[in-house]
Amino acid sequence: MASYFRRKKITFWPCGFRISGDTIVLAAVYGPKAGSKKNESPEKASIEVLWKPKSGQIGKAEREYEMILTRTLQSIFLSTIHPNTTTSVIIQVMHDDGALLPCAINAACAALVDAGIPLKSLAVAICCGITESGSIILDPTKQEEQEMPAFAYLVFPNSSLAVLPGTPPLIEGEPVEHGIITSVTHGAMSVDDYFDCLDRGRVASAKLSEFLRKNLAQSQIPNHSSKAS
Amino acid sequence: MEQRLANIWRMSVNEKKFIENALLSDHRVDGRRPFDYRRLSLKFGSDDGTAEVQLGQTHVMGFVTAQLVQPYRDRPNEGTFSIFTEFSPMADPSFEPGRPGEAAVELGRIIDRGLRESRAVDMESLCVLAGKLVWAIRVDLHILDNGGNLVDAANIAAVAALLTFRRPECSLGGEDTQSVIIHQPEVIDPTYKEEIIMGGRMTVTMNTNEDVCAIQKPGGQGVKQSEIMRCLRLASQKATDITDKIKKAVEAYDLERAQRKIRRHSSSSAQAACGADIKMSKQVVDVTQKKIDGFKIQSKDPMNQEEVESDTDLENSNTRGENNSFQQVDEIHGKMKSVNLFTGRPSSWHPYGKGITSLSTCTSSVALSAPRAMEAEKKDTVALERPNESKLEKPSVEATVDDSHTKEMSASVQQVNQKKSLKDAVKVKSRKKKKVASTMVGE
Numbered sequence: 208m209a210s211y212f213r214r215k216k217i218t219f220w221p222c223g224f225r226i227s228g229d230t231i232v233l234a235a236v237y238g239p240k241a242g243s244k245k246n247e248s249p250e251k252a253s254i255e256v257l258w259k260p261k262s263g264q265i266g267k268a269e270r271e272y273e274m275i276l277t278r279t280l281q282s283i284f285l286s287t288i289h290p291n292t293t294t295s296v297i298i299q300v301m302h303d304d305g306a307l308l309p310c311a312i313n314a315a316c317a318a319l320v321d322a323g324i325p326l327k328s329l330a331v332a333i334c335c336g337i338t339e340s341g342s343i344i345l346d347p348t349k350q351e352e353q354e355m356p357a358f359a360y361l362v363f364p365n366s367s368l369a370v371l372p373g374t375p376p377l378i379e380g381e382p383v384e385h386g387i388i389t390s391v392t393h394g395a396m397s398v399d400d401y402f403d404c405l406d407r408g409r410v411a412s413a414k415l416s417e418f419l420r421k422n423l424a425q426s427q428i429p430n431h432s433s434k435a436s
Numbered sequence: 437m438e439q440r441l442a443n444i445w446r447m448s449v450n451e452k453k454f455i456e457n458a459l460l461s462d463h464r465v466d467g468r469r470p471f472d473y474r475r476l477s478l479k480f481g482s483d484d485g486t487a488e489v490q491l492g493q494t495h496v497m498g499f500v501t502a503q504l505v506q507p508y509r510d511r512p513n514e515g516t517f518s519i520f521t522e523f524s525p526m527a528d529p530s531f532e533p534g535r536p537g538e539a540a541v542e543l544g545r546i547i548d549r550g551l552r553e554s555r556a557v558d559m560e561s562l563c564v565l566a567g568k569l570v571w572a573i574r575v576d577l578h579i580l581d582n583g584g585n586l587v588d589a590a591n592i593a594a595v596a597a598l599l600t601f602r603r604p605e606c607s608l609g610g611e612d613t614q615s616v617i618i619h620q621p622e623v624i625d626p627t628y629k630e631e632i633i634m635g636g637r638m639t640v641t642m643n644t645n646e647d648v649c650a651i652q653k654p655g656g657q658g659v660k661q662s663e664i665m666r667c668l669r670l671a672s673q674k675a676t677d678i679t680d681k682i683k684k685a686v687e688a689y690d691l692e693r694a695q696r697k698i699r700r701h702s703s704s705s706a707q708a709a710c711g712a713d714i715k716m717s718k719q720v721v722d723v724t725q726k727k728i729d730g731f732k733i734q735s736k737d738p739m740n741q742e743e744v745e746s747d748t749d750l751e752n753s754n755t756r757g758e759n760n761s762f763q764q765v766d767e768i769h770g771k772m773k774s775v776n777l778f779t780g781r782p783s784s785w786h787p788y789g790k791g792i793t794s795l796s797t798c799t800s801s802v803a804l805s806a807p808r809a810m811e812a813e814k815k816d817t818v819a820l821e822r823p824n825e826s827k828l829e830k831p832s833v834e835a836t837v838d839d840s841h842t843k844e845m846s847a848s849v850q851q852v853n854q855k856k857s858l859k860d861a862v863k864v865k866s867r868k869k870k871k872v873a874s875t876m877v878g879e
Contacts, residue, residue: 229482233580235526257533259524262499262576297526299578301497302481 231301234314236322238294251286256315257297272298272308279312279362279389280319283327294324305349306334308360308391313419320423328366329419330388331412335359335404337396343403345411357394359401361408364388365416445529452633459623459630466492466627471670473625474585476678478596478685485601489593492627493583495527498593499576500601507563507570515562515570519548519594521577528582539586546652547577547591550641554649557598573601584627587639592682599686624670638664640671644679 239252247253256276258269280296296318298311309332316330336347336358344351352358364386387405396404455465462470474492481488485500507514521544523531531537536544551557562571575597577590626634636656641649648668653659 233526235580237525237529240529257525259522259526259578262501262520262574295525297524299497299524299526299580302483302486 229302230304230307230310232307232311232314233299233301234311234318235297235299236294236315236318236324237297238322238324239289239292240295241292243291243293249291252284252289252292252294253286254280254284255293255295256280257295258311259297259299261300261303272311275308275389275391276312276315279330279332280315282388283316283330283364284319285325285327288325294319303349305347305352306360308332309334309362312362312389313415317419317423321426328364329416330362331365331416331419332360332362332389333408333411333415335361335408335411337394337400337404341400343400343407345407355394357392357396357400359390359392359396359404359408361387361405361412362389363409363412365412447629447632451629455629455633464623465629468625471624473674473677474627476592476681478592478682480596480600480685480689485597487593487596487600489589489596491583491585491589491592491625493581494585494589495579495581495583496586496589496593497578497580498590498597499578500573500597501576502571502573502601504564504569505572507567511559512567513563513570514559516572517552517557517559517562517575518572519544519551519575519577521547521579521590523579526581527579531579531582542652542654543587543590544577546587546639546641546650547594549650549652550591551594551598554641554643554647556595556643573598582628584629584631585625588625591641592678596682596686599682600689624674638667640668642668642671642675644676646672646675 243249243251243253244255254277256273258265258273258276260269276296276298284294296315298315300307300311312330312332316326319326320329334346334352336344336352336355338344338351338355347355347358392401458465459470464470466474468474474494475490477490479488479490480486487498489496489498505516507516521536521540523536523540525531525533557573562573564570575594577593579586579590623630623634626637631637634656636653636659638651638653638659640651643649
């Protein structure tokens with residue numbers, strides 16, 4: 208337990224890499240800590256998310272984000288390794304310029320990896336929007352989000368499959384797991400549009416996860432400074 | 437309950453003894469001398485009023501936002517100012533989410549008192565409509581990392597964020613705080629581990645005029661009078677140091693922000709570049725005049741405020757504040773319009789900028805600022821600064837020269853209006869402004 212009780216901080220930008228108006232989210236992970244939450248079973252580890260907005264009181268929107276994030280992370284978290292513990296993920300919004308939730312999910316995932324918490328796979332989140340003209344754009348800014356009739360936040364798992372069931376979908380020549388972990392949509396879009404979004408999102412998430420893996424691998428090497436007890 | 441205790445990180449007795457013994461022989465674990473501060477780094481966000489302070493390992497972010505609210509009944513002319521401190525659980529595993537603990541409340545109170553007592557924020561200038569609408573400034577401080585000495589870092593973050601905050605009409609000046617920690621050996625700016633073993637602490641809030649704004653010594657070890665005096669002297673030294681650092685950082689940020697705007701102005705199309713001005717010229721002339729009045733007058737003040745800051749000329753700032761509120765009470769309609777206009781583009785207003793778009797007033801704004809610098813030494817720095825600003829302004833001025841007839845129309849309208857507005861300013865404002873107006877008329 209002592210070896211995990213570390214705290215890491217990751218700042219994360221969305222895949223847009225814009226120079227001005229970036230969405231910036233800071234994620235910190237503490238855990239596993241002793242004790243599980245009240246309603247949770249002590250047979251498994253639980254994960255707790257705290258969402259801190261930039262300014263203002265904590266309201267319903269923040270609670271919703273926390274809930275979505277908790278459920279998303281629970282699906283990649285291994286809850287059987289250390290039962291009766293809690294891992295806290297704290298998200299601090301530094302700047303919001305669109306695609307806030309995907310940014311936070313990516314940041315939380317990176318923070319978990321950096322803290323050394325074992326995970327099933329990486330969760331990679333993207334934001335996909337449908338403009339009035341019917342074209343699909345990835346990673347919209349806040350202004351674009353407000354003007355679009357519909358957009359969706361999609362979270363994909365990112366793990367290569369060891370056992371291949373039938374003919375698995377190939378992305379860049381490697382068999383990857385197919386499916387969505389989380390999908391949050393705003394506005395109305397047709398079913399075809401939604402599937403289009405999924406396809407584009409899948410490809411984009413592959414690129415994003417490449418970037419994530421590369422950076423995390425690089426940062427692990429000289430990284431031994433931590434507030435370990 | 438036991439689970440929460442189990443999560444608190446405890447220091448071993450060996451480590452405690454080691455740090456104590458080291459301090460007794462004037463050695464600090466991180467190699468600093470007893471009265472050395474850690475390296476201070478100040479970064480600003482892309483929005484106005486966001487500041488990030490790193491004092492060694494301690495990391496604090498300050499955000500300033502403003503909202504229009506009803507004022508208190510007994511103070512209808514003053515805006516409100518409140519500080520919210522968030523001890524985020526990401527800073528320390530012992531910080532629990534939910535209700536703020538004692539330490540958080542105490543920190544909030546120290547900073548609040550420091551800024552309020554030193555009159556760092558001019559409350560009267562926050563008034564929009566006496567008795568009906570005032571600005572409520574809210575400072576959110578997020579503690580992101582606890583490496584010791586949160587009070588100082590949080591205070592610097594609050595001051596820096598306030599200094600760079602721009603609401604549509606006015607900017608704010610600031611003072612500075614010092615935290616002097618006393619242990620058997622005295623030590624300044626303790627780290628996390630030093631804080632754990634310390635016996636008592638004292639926080640002194642001073643401004644750069646060497647006035648003590650507030651002192652907080654909550655219990656702990658008793659201290660001799662002579663030691664307290666020594667701490668106060670030390671605090672005043674450090675206060676000037678830190679204020680200098682903050683000012684330099686804020687100036688660099690302001691310059692960068694002005695450059696960003698000018699680049700945007702000259703590169704974008706004619707219409708877009710002077711969007712705000714064209715909108716203004718389309719409106720009724722007297723409303724335009726009022727708005728320019730407001731901005732011209734207001735823009736003088738922050739310039740003066742920044743110049744005069746380090747002298748903490750409280751009377752001056754108060755009279756200016758009053759004058760502002762008069763102006764505002766008179767031209768309420770114009771102000772409201774301008775408020776609405778600028779919610780979309782708050783960054784289009786900045787203290788050096790109002791004279792940019794009109795041609796001849798560019799030079800006059802330069803002349804304006806020079807005589808307003810009352811102090812001799814300030815004049816030099818101002819004169820140095822102003823040529824820089826005017827150089828920056830010139831490219832955009834040239835861009836506007838090349839533009840269409842309508843632009844020149846609006847420019848001349850503004851020019852005429854500005855001349856008018858300064859004369860009006862003479863009547864309302866104090867004699868200082870008369871001096872300015874006379875030089876203006878002379879040109």
